[in-house]
Amino acid sequence: MALADHVLSVAPQSAEARKARADAWKTIEPDTTLPGSPSPDEDGAATPLDSMRGPPKRLLLWIDGVGGFLICLSNRITFGQATGDAPVDVPLYADVSRMHATLNRDAEGYLIEAARPVLVNGQPQTRSLLRPGDRVTLGQSCQFLFQQPVPVSTSAKLEIASGHRLPFAIDAVLLMADSLVLGPGQHVHVPLPDRKSDLIIFRHKDGLGLKCPGDFVIDGQRCKDRGILGIQATAKGPDFALAVEPAVRIY
Incomplete structure (x- = not known):
């Protein structure tokens, strides 16, 4: 995996480099279970997050010495103002x-659809398929960078670039598809610069x-090679410590 990463960093557009990274990924990627995504209300509005049944739509990931992340x-x-109603x-x-x-994820990628003014790389957009490195502006000044740092993964990362905050003390939003990769x-x-190998968080039925x-x-509970976090747990290893919990509304 490390060798494939090095080759890809030198030649990011090389088909051979991407194939090498994909082959390396297959050797470590776990089997995943993809629960169905909840549907919006009939009027298109988001379902109140705290009243939903079944697994939560969002989780918080805390990593010692690294920071906090909102997993969607x-x-x-959906994006909007932090208000209770x-x-x-x-x-x-x-x-x-x-x-x-x-922001909708499908086979084509990530499509942002604007209900109010949205800019992508400074240009007004009503619907736009995002690409890695795109800068999205909501309203006058709230900006985030869209990234897909793992070429063979459809999971993405949103980095708040304008200094605006969420109700949670987080460093980024992780849009999780099958899995997330944490590591050097x-x-x-x-x-995780202190790690020698990757950690992989994957979807599970629980x-x-x-x-x-x-x-x-x-x-x-002792685990070897893999274990189940569920929706709330603490995990520790020789060179990492992390916790996950449901993202409960606090606004």
């Missing part, structure tokens, strides 16, 4: 509308699972 699990993500997936303390835009190198969703080479502990 749905294929349809219009719950959205990515609530923002910013001058944006209560329901400002949606450039081609990861969350950099929430999330963790794949980590060697021995580690989840909620006091």
